[in-house]
Amino acid sequence: MTDASAPSERYRQGMATRRAVLGDKHVDRAQSATTDFDRPFQDLITEAAWGHVWSRPTFTKRERSIVTIALLAALGQDEEVAMHVRATANTGASREDICEALLHVAIYAGVPAANHAIKIAKQVLGEMDAGKAA
Numbered sequence: 001m002t003d004a005s006a007p008s009e010r011y012r013q014g015m016a017t018r019r020a021v022l023g024d025k026h027v028d029r030a031q032s033a034t035t036d037f038d039r040p041f042q043d044l045i046t047e048a049a050w051g052h053v054w055s056r057p058t059f060t061k062r063e064r065s066i067v068t069i070a071l072l073a074a075l076g077q078d079e080e081v082a083m084h085v086r087a088t089a090n091t092g093a094s095r096e097d098i099c100e101a102l103l104h105v106a107i108y109a110g111v112p113a114a115n116h117a118i119k120i121a122k123q124v125l126g127e128m129d130a131g132k133a134a
Contacts, residue, residue: 014047014048014055015051064091065088073105
């Protein structure tokens with residue numbers, strides 16, 4: 001008999017992938033802020049986004065990172081763009097990859113969306129550089 005409250009294999013894989021991409025600090029912060037209200041949502045994104053999609057073998061984490069940044073920029077999801085630009089430190093996506101993704105956003109989703117995402121990426125990359133220098 002299995003314990004219904006035990007995490008599924010997909011959840012465990014999702015949590016491992018989430019930690020590999022976003023880093024332990026980010027995930028620990030998100031986990032500690034989880035309440036009964038948003039626990040179902042956190043479980044959903046851990047299993048579906050991280051356990052199912054991000055854990056698939058067809059794309060590398062670098063490729064998924066590039067696609068994700070482009071999609072989030074096109075949708076105007078500023079906080080998520082910033083989070084995934086920070087995650088490039090763990091995915092292997094380069095600054096050139098981010099630039100190329102945002103050029104695609106400009107053509108296919110609009111210059112204002114790309115312009116705003118470039119501003120966010122520059123700020124986050126600057127913060128990352130400052131953190132390395134400290």
